[in-house]
Amino acid sequence: MIHVDPSMTDEEFLRLFEKGIHAQWGTDAIDWGLVETIPDAKKEALGHLITPVYLGEQTAMLGVSSVLPMILTGGHPEPALYLASMGLDEARHFRNLNHLYRVLGVEPLASRRLPEMWRYHARLLQKHDPVQWVFGILISDLFAKTFYGGFADRFPDSVVGRLSRRTLQDEARHQAFSDRYLNRMLPTMDPDAKHELLVLRDDLFRIMERLGERLRGSMEVLDWSPEEFLTELWDDTEKWVRRLGLVSATEV
Numbered sequence: 042m043i044h045v046d047p048s049m050t051d052e053e054f055l056r057l058f059e060k061g062i063h064a065q066w067g068t069d070a071i072d073w074g075l076v077e078t079i080p081d082a083k084k085e086a087l088g089h090l091i092t093p094v095y096l097g098e099q100t101a102m103l104g105v106s107s108v109l110p111m112i113l114t115g116g117h118p119e120p121a122l123y124l125a126s127m128g129l130d131e132a133r134h135f136r137n138l139n140h141l142y143r144v145l146g147v148e149p150l151a152s153r154r155l156p157e158m159w160r161y162h163a164r165l166l167q168k169h170d171p172v173q174w175v176f177g178i179l180i181s182d183l184f185a186k187t188f189y190g191g192f193a194d195r196f197p198d199s200v201v202g203r204l205s206r207r208t209l210q211d212e213a214r215h216q217a218f219s220d221r222y223l224n225r226m227l228p229t230m231d232p233d234a235k236h237e238l239l240v241l242r243d244d245l246f247r248i249m250e251r252l253g254e255r256l257r258g259s260m261e262v263l264d265w266s267p268e269e270f271l272t273e274l275w276d277d278t279e280k281w282v283r284r285l286g287l288v289s290a291t292e293v
C-alpha cells in the first residue's frame with residue numbers, strides 16, 4: 042500500500058538513490074569517434090555480439106518497470122525511488138546501443154537467429170514476485186557486465202571501450218541495489234522460495250549455453266569463446282549466490 046507521507050528512513054537505499062541521480066550522463070558524454078580503427082570483420086562480429094545485450098537492456102527496462110510498482114505498493118518507497126533512477130540508466134543503455142549500431146554501420150542479428158534471447162526474456166517475465174524479479178535482474182546485470190567487460194578489454198581505445206567502461210559504472214550500482222534488496226528479503230523467505238531462485242539461475246544458464254553456441258563464430262573473430270564467457274559469468278554468479286547465502290561454499 043502507498044503512503045502519502047512515508048517516513049523514508051532506509052538510508053542505504055536513499056544513499057544509492059542520490060548516487061544514481063548524481064551519476065546520470067547523456068549520449069553527449071561519450072566521444073563517438075575513432076571507429077575507423079576497428080576492422081570491418083570485427084565490426085560485423087560486434088554487431089552480432091551486442092544483439093543480446095541490446096535486447097537485454099530493453100528487458101531490463103521492462104524488469105524495472107514491473108518490479109517498481111510491486112515494491113512501492115508493498116510499502117517500500119526507498120528501494121522504489123532507487124529503481125526509478127535505475128530505469129533511466131537502462132533506458133540510456135538501450136539508447137546508446139541504438140546509436141552505436143548507427144556509428145559502427147552494422148546491424149544486430151535478426152531475432153529469428155537468436156531465439157534464446159526471447160526464451161530468456163520469457164523466462165524472466167514469468168515471475169510475479171519482486172524477489173524473483175530482482176534476482177533475475179541481478180543475473181541479467183552480470184550477463185551485461187561480462188559482455189561489456191569483454192568489449193572494454195578488446196576495444197580499449199575506441200568508442201566501444203569508452204561506452205562499455207561508462208556503462209559498467211552504472212551496472213555496478215545496479216548490483217549494489219540487488220545486493221541490498223536481496224539481503225533484506227532473503228531471510229524472510231522459506232527454503233522452497235529460495236530454491237526457486239536457483240531453478241531460475243539454472244534455467245537462465247541453460248538458455249545462455251545455447252545462445253553461446255549461436256554466437257561462437259562471432260566470438261572467435263574477437264578471440265573470445267562461449268566457454269570463456271560462460272565460465273566467467275558462472276563464477277561471478279556463484280560468488281553472489283554464496284554471498285547471499287543461497288548455498289553454502291561447500292555445496293557449489
Ligand SMILES: [Fe+2]
Pocket residue numbers: 098101130131134185212
Ligand atoms: Fe543496462
Ligand SMILES: [Fe+2]
Pocket residue numbers: 101131182185211212215
Ligand atoms: Fe543494469
